[in-house]
Amino acid sequence: MLGLNKKDLQLMLIVTGLTMLAPFILNPFPESSGMAQFNAGYPDLMQRFVIFGIFAIGFNLLFGLTGYLSFGHAAFLGVGSYGAIWMMKLVSLNVIPAIFMGVIVAGIFSVAVGYICLRRSGIYFSILTLAFAQMSYALAYSVLTPITGGETGLQIKSTDRPIFSSLEEGETGRANLFGMDMRQSFELNIGDWLFTFNAGYYIAAIVMLIAFYVSIRIFRSPFGLMLRAIKSNQTRMSYTGLNPRPHTLAAFVISGMYAGLAGGLLVAMDTQVGPERMFWTASGEVVLMTILGGVGTLIGPVLGAGVIKYMENILSKINKDVLHEWFAFMPDGLEDFIVFLVYPFIGKGWHLTLGILFMLVVIFLPGGLVEGGQRIGKWIKNRGKAKDTGGSTEPAE
Amino acid sequence: MEAIILQILNGLDKGSAYALIALGLTLIFGTLGVVNFAHGALFMIGAFCAVTFSRILTLSHTVVDETQTDFLGNPLKVDVPYLHDLFGQATGDAIIDWAVPLSILFTVPVMMFVGYAMERGLIKHFYNRPHADQILVTFGLAIVLQEVIKYFYGANPIPTPAPQAFAGSLDFGAMLGFDPNLIIYPYWRIIYFIFSAIIIGAVFAFLQYTTFGMVVRAGMADRETVGLLGINIDKRFTIMFGLAAAVAGLAGVMYTPINSPNYHMGMDFLVLSFVVVVVGGMGSLPGAVLAGFLLGILESFASMREVLEILPGLNQIIIYLVAIIILLTRPRGLMGRKGVMED
Known part of the structure; x- marks a missing residue:
């Protein structure tokens, strides 16, 4: 179905199910319980999950398939965001043209950047992309202030009068989809649980599912195979008479357009943009997401984006008092000691946890969390089997 | 003319930092x-070694000073650094004042x-x-160390002043016969430049004139052959890593x-130093x-007012721009060797 084989279709259905039911799944704890702070089912965070999922899927199309490690991917996200917000400010408050504009602008920009950067590979490619991203950031911050708003960034103001809109005097425009406000939410109370169904989230989720579907198709297409050939041995590919450049450029541009799509969606959700979105740490973040989840796998990047955004928003909120509350059942001295041990890794120190987790993944699990899951799965399977066969084999003499 | 000299001088101290980090890299x-x-x-750890060292020097204990009183008329409690007890007040203060240069002694072994x-x-x-894996794991390590x-x-910057003796500025213009106050250059930046020149010279001399350096250079050229000669090259390379860390720390x-x-x-410096390494080869x-x-120096020239009037924002992007041009026209960098990471 849909041109997917059975396994991919299963994966697609699982992802669809998870994203559609996310408001339930991410809110497993009752509102009044102490665990409620682990609930991630509020619209803003859910939107970030899927949007950064798109960003990471796009990055994975480049790094996972061709092996080109771009350290400047946030530039495309930023450029896409700027394109989208200008579309909203000038033409229409509808999110669809804005998102399209983001994709197109990021696509054009990535053609230019890719054409230059892809002349080199390896570490040079990483540094060239980094240089371009830092340049875009510096320009957005300084000279291009009339276009980018400089340090303050751009927002939709009450003075903005898009052409296709019927705003009253002094009314601030809001992002909408044919009249449906992005911030519109439907809240469902079941017992002590509160579930929020947000219009913006569902739009972003549907876009994410489409993006995910396209990425599966690319992975399974002859084009995807070609990209993997480039990753494994570029020289051999040239000897067989195939020019790798157009393929890598195509992958780069597709990947940049995914970033632009994510940028456009971000603007559609919160209608603002600032240059810090292009800073190289933002590019580093998408690298972290992809590696953490599992580079070169389909679901990995989405998973990684989810883990990192969850840590950023939930883990960082835990402070010392909360910790003391948790460990209150222990004797006083032990409680203080445990809090002292745990505290550096949570709250403001969540980056430390992220760094350690990331290093562990790179060292021990090059395939990321997906590989970890597969290994555990295999281990459980083999444990069952090991009993039948008797386990170890004798070495041959 | 004055403006050009001033920009060259301004570029030197930043250039020294870039050069030292890039040398280690x-x-x-x-x-x-x-x-x-x-x-x-x-x-960054090197810089915080200096902070730590000056904190160690100023470790104090509180004593009640009977000769002074606070605003309530009680005897004032004063923090007295242990150094005062050890060396007397004047010498102790001088040591604390010179904390930054002295911390070199502390930094080198720590960084090694x-x-x-x-x-x-x-x-x-x-x-x-x-x-790619090396980049990723060291990137992760950088995050961990930073956190x-x-x-x-x-998270706030910690001011760590230079010794009082170097606090002022040198009127460089007056020395060259220009009007006074045209070219003013802080003493510490001169020290920084001289210091980095010495370090760079020392590293080169070490590699060029010692047996150890000779073996390392041979290992850089052909690691396998040196290993076949019965030299434990890995051990020496590990020491070189320690040395590179010490250079960055200093x-x-x-x-x-x-x-x-x-x-x-x-x-902040890393991104630029990578660009520097790539440009250099x-x-x-x-x-x-x-x-x-x-x-x-190019960066400081690009931030001249005259240049910015013609090409606004150039100072922000000049380094990256140069890197892009160099990488595309001279893929090996300015002085890159043939066969070293050419793709």
């Missing part, structure tokens, strides 16, 4: 073939050890993995009076130094 790359994204973190531990504990296991420092020292120590250290200063030590000074 290149040493690691040339010997071990590892792209070390954590090198900026080593620079940090470098050694890093290489043996982590990077050793990554020689046979792709460059550890942030946890212990906080660059950080001496930079503290110019810019108060904060936990992300390493990352991967694996070329003179190239790294040359490119460091060149880019430092």
